[in-house]
Amino acid sequence: MTLEQIAFIIVAIVTLVAGISVVTSRNLIHSALWLILTLFGIAIYYVFLNAGFFAVIQVIVYIGAIAILFIFASMLTRRVMQDTGPQTNSNWWLGALISLLLFAGIILIFVNWQGFTTSAPDLANSSGQISQLGLALVSPDQYLLPFELASILLVAGMIGAIFVAGEKKQ
Amino acid sequence: MIPLSWYLIFAAILFCIGLYGVLVRKNAIAILMGIELMLNSININLIAFWRYRSPDGIAGQAFAIIVFAVAAAEVAVGLALIISIYRRRSSVVADDMNMLKW
Numbered sequence: 001m002t003l004e005q006i007a008f009i010i011v012a013i014v015t016l017v018a019g020i021s022v023v024t025s026r027n028l029i030h031s032a033l034w035l036i037l038t039l040f041g042i043a044i045y046y047v048f049l050n051a052g053f054f055a056v057i058q059v060i061v062y063i064g065a066i067a068i069l070f071i072f073a074s075m076l077t078r079r080v081m082q083d084t085g086p087q088t089n090s091n092w093w094l095g096a097l098i099s100l101l102l103f104a105g106i107i108l109i110f111v112n113w114q115g116f117t118t119s120a121p122d123l124a125n126s127s128g129q130i131s132q133l134g135l136a137l138v139s140p141d142q143y144l145l146p147f148e149l150a151s152i153l154l155v156a157g158m159i160g161a162i163f164v165a166g167e168k169k170q
Numbered sequence: 171m172i173p174l175s176w177y178l179i180f181a182a183i184l185f186c187i188g189l190y191g192v193l194v195r196k197n198a199i200a201i202l203m204g205i206e207l208m209l210n211s212i213n214i215n216l217i218a219f220w221r222y223r224s225p226d227g228i229a230g231q232a233f234a235i236i237v238f239a240v241a242a243a244e245v246a247v248g249l250a251l252i253i254s255i256y257r258r259r260s261s262v263v264a265d266d267m268n269m270l271k272w
Contacts, residue, residue, distance in 0.1 A: 008172050012180050019184055022203055023191030035203055038184075042210050045180075048172065049221045054213075054234060061238055066206065066245050073249040074199050077256045088194045089265070095193030099186040106182045110175065119171040120222050133235075136228040143232045150239035157243030165250035 008048065015041030026087050028074040036067045050123055053130050177218035184211035198252045198264045202245060209241045 018037040025031050039062045046055040088095075110116050136142045184207055191204025213234050220230025256262055259269075 002171075005172055005176075008176060012176075016180075016183055016187070019187045019207055022207060023187055023195065023200070028197060028199060031200060031203055035206065038207065039210065042214060045177070045214055046217060049177075049217050051217050051221070051231065054217060054231070057235075057238060061242060062206075062210070066242060069245060069249055070199065070203060070206075073253060076253055077199065077262045087196060087200070089196050092194045095190050098193060099190040102189060103182055103186040106185075107179070110178055110182075115223070116175045116178070117173045118222055119173055121225055123221075123225050129231075133228055133231050136232055137235065142228070146232065146236050150236050153243050154239055157247050161246040161250035164247070165253045 004048070011041050011044050029071065032067060032070045032074060035070065036063055039063050039067060051129075053133070174218060174222040177214060181211040181214040181218070184208075184214070196263050196265065198255075198262050198267070199249070201264060202248045202252075205248075206241065206245065209237060209244075213237050 015038055018034045018041065021034040022031050022038060025034060039058060043055040043058040043063075046052070046058060137147045138144055188204045188207030188211065191207065192201050195201050195204065216230050216234045216237065220227070220234075224230065252262055255267055259266060261267075
């Protein structure tokens with residue numbers, strides 16, 4: 001076992017334990033903090049996959065914006081959901097069963113697939129990756145339309161969030 | 171080297187944890203956290219397939235960027251809706267949000 005594989009396993013264990021804590025911890029603030037740890041583990045995997053740009057985006061967008069938004073929202077709604085009483089609904093065993101069945105189904109599809117255990121091919125030019133991605137996002141014959149749609153979606157989401165959550169002045 | 175299967179199994183486990191959270195939690199904010207876990211595992215899959223199957227192309231990375239943008243918009247609108255409902259009903263439990271029920 002190489003050093004890289006040992007590092008992978010350690011990060012996987014930490015990330016999965018944090019992920020389980022996100023969905024099981026009673027206190028919502030603790031859930032948000034565990035979510036930050038999970039997102040950090042995923043950023044480490046982007047580094048493993050030679051996608052350092054995505055690791056940076058993961059830290060900035062997910063941890064810097066989305067996780068903080070979760071913490072703000074759980075602070076704004078804190079009084080009602082105290083740390084007492086059940087945090088899960090009565091059919092929790094059904095949810096666990098569905099997740100386990102889905103996992104078994106995914107694994108069943110994977111083991112019957114040829115390319116499941118391939119190792120990574122060599123990366124041709126790892127330095128020109130970001131400029132290549134940037135050019136692909138703005139060139140009309142590649143991904144200009146999805147890029148513009150994403151920006152329209154972000155603007156609409158921002159206006160909608162301000163309108164829905166803002167105080168109504170009489 | 172790490173085989174592709176490790177990333178796929180990791181992402182599958184994380185997706186199922188997120189699905190469990192979405193199906194089981196009562197708090198609407200915790201449900202959104204489960205959705206975030208699911209979107210993140212999908213992003214790992216996209217980047218891993220890009221790296222192992224077509225490292226010369228750029229499609230996997232472009233899709234991952236779109237998933238990032240959609241996740242940001244989704245969580246902003248979702249949390250705004252939850253805060254707005256909390257103002258009216260003083261509750262964030264998903265079972266209590268039955269104003270549209272006939």
